[in-house]
Amino acid sequence: MIVMKFGGTSVEDAKSMQTVIKIVQKEQARQPVVVLSAISGATNALLKAGRTAQEGNLNDAILLLNNLLDRHVTVMENLIDDRSTVQRLIASFKPQFEELRNLCHGIAILGELTNRSLDAIASMGEYFSSQILSEAMCAQGLPAKWVDARKFMITDDQFVSAVPQFDQIDLKTKEIISPLLASKKIVITQGFIGSNSKGITTTLGRGGSDYSASIIGAALDAEEIQIWTDVDGVLTADPRIAPAAQKLRIISFREAAELAYFGAKVLHPSTIFPAVKKDIPVVVLNSKRPENTGTRIVSRPPKTNIPVKSIACKRGITVVNVQSLRMLMAYGFLESIFSVFNKYETPVDLVSTSEVAVSLTIDSTSTLDKIISELSTFAEVSVLENQGIVCIVGDQMRSTAGVADQIFHALSEVNLVMISQGASEINMSIVIDASQIDKAVQSLHKHFFEAVIATDMFEPVGGK
Numbered sequence: 001m002i003v004m005k006f007g008g009t010s011v012e013d014a015k016s017m018q019t020v021i022k023i024v025q026k027e028q029a030r031q032p033v034v035v036l037s038a039i040s041g042a043t044n045a046l047l048k049a050g051r052t053a054q055e056g057n058l059n060d061a062i063l064l065l066n067n068l069l070d071r072h073v074t075v076m077e078n079l080i081d082d083r084s085t086v087q088r089l090i091a092s093f094k095p096q097f098e099e100l101r102n103l104c105h106g107i108a109i110l111g112e113l114t115n116r117s118l119d120a121i122a123s124m125g126e127y128f129s130s131q132i133l134s135e136a137m138c139a140q141g142l143p144a145k146w147v148d149a150r151k152f153m154i155t156d157d158q159f160v161s162a163v164p165q166f167d168q169i170d171l172k173t174k175e176i177i178s179p180l181l182a183s184k185k186i187v188i189t190q191g192f193i194g195s196n197s198k199g200i201t202t203t204l205g206r207g208g209s210d211y212s213a214s215i216i217g218a219a220l221d222a223e224e225i226q227i228w229t230d231v232d233g234v235l236t237a238d239p240r241i242a243p244a245a246q247k248l249r250i251i252s253f254r255e256a257a258e259l260a261y262f263g264a265k266v267l268h269p270s271t272i273f274p275a276v277k278k279d280i281p282v283v284v285l286n287s288k289r290p291e292n293t294g295t296r297i298v299s300r301p302p303k304t305n306i307p308v309k310s311i312a313c314k315r316g317i318t319v320v321n322v323q324s325l326r327m328l329m330a331y332g333f334l335e336s337i338f339s340v341f342n343k344y345e346t347p348v349d350l351v352s353t354s355e356v357a358v359s360l361t362i363d364s365t366s367t368l369d370k371i372i373s374e375l376s377t378f379a380e381v382s383v384l385e386n387q388g389i390v391c392i393v394g395d396q397m398r399s400t401a402g403v404a405d406q407i408f409h410a411l412s413e414v415n416l417v418m419i420s421q422g423a424s425e426i427n428m429s430i431v432i433d434a435s436q437i438d439k440a441v442q443s444l445h446k447h448f449f450e451a452v453i454a455t456d457m458f459e460p461v462g463g464k
């Protein structure tokens, strides 16, 4: 069997949904499980409705929900010819939207928006898109079977970024989905959403549908996990920043994992791990150009002499500098620093140390005040906000001399705040002011990919 995940832009309107149906139909013999995102912008609109209600603007929140319902109705009307099916679908959406309005009503009265409520609201986008696709496929005579992901995607209780419970998911996914595949059904389910042990809806975090797809693929020992999106595959950089970005034909799990972790939005950061465990190839494909072969992500791609494969970046980074003379020749100092970050459950991305100072980067600043005040009891602390990370990735970086030199040369006009060579030696990350990110990525891209390269590793976007 294979898993086929379609992102928001792949199901943004009736035409895109029809393309998805064609793509899935072509793969019917390979027993596809289709994992769907919400239609593009739906999750944002739902979350905005929740926040608007919390601010006390219930009418605006309801307007957002009504517009969203209208958008879904337009999609189904343009996608499904059979009037009675459309009417039935609209009738089944109405109580769901009524529930959303009631939820917003409660939020507006309390003025409180919990993560649990956020998940209850955000999860509906995937529910709606998958219902429409499933009905449309059935109306076209395909054996589609809609399955509620909450029945098998069991998570812990961390609403908004719930952690999948793999043992339970394995059992339930096999129990629910395998018999359907055996009876030749095309399974349609939702990415992003799950439920905790009490059956309460959770989500895996923004962009989490990719992760859902690989979890399902691993549970069912898929032969392939396909991630269908709006670009030709994994590119040498985000094309919105470097328009000359080229497609990579094949990359390793390790390279893809680093790129995703350091901001390449094309894959959710956790997508690769379930695939690695079962050694299942992940293929990133473009639903707007299904004839393109995409990027294959595998455990051992053929060796190449290209040291740098791609550049990722992320913004919204905060650097915390911790300085103390006590660190000089002392042991246990790093432990005391990290225990503070641990205590406030704040992950640290990059670390760089000197004799008397440690610099760390963090993504989330929700507990920064507490962290600073605790660190200040034993060290001097300073904070740099609005920073970003640019990460240069390539399996062959560790065995190629002079890559760092080329990186610094390309960045000669950028002020580097921190430099870190990843412990895996397949990446080098630099921290710079967020306002410099585009310039840095463009300059690195020009240096590493826009000169003539004699390799078939890359392919121009728009190629075959």
Ligand code: ADP
Pocket: 006, 007, 008, 009, 010, 037, 207, 228, 229, 230, 231, 233, 234, 235, 236, 237, 238, 239, 240, 259, 263, 264, 265, 266, 267, 310, 311
């Ligand atoms: P989907 O809705 O299909 O999940 P996303 O918007 O989450 O799609 O991810 C696709 C986007 O990721 C692309 O449109 C592109 O702008 C961005 N992106 C960032 N870095 C990369 C990269 N290295 N390769 C490809 N796309 C990238």
Ligand code: ASP
Pocket: 007, 008, 037, 038, 043, 044, 125, 191, 192, 205, 206, 207, 208, 209, 210
């Ligand atoms: N719809 C969710 C989001 O927008 C999940 C996804 O698309 O992957 O974050």
Ligand code: MG
Pocket: 007, 207, 210, 265, 266, 267, 268
């Ligand atoms: Mg995505």
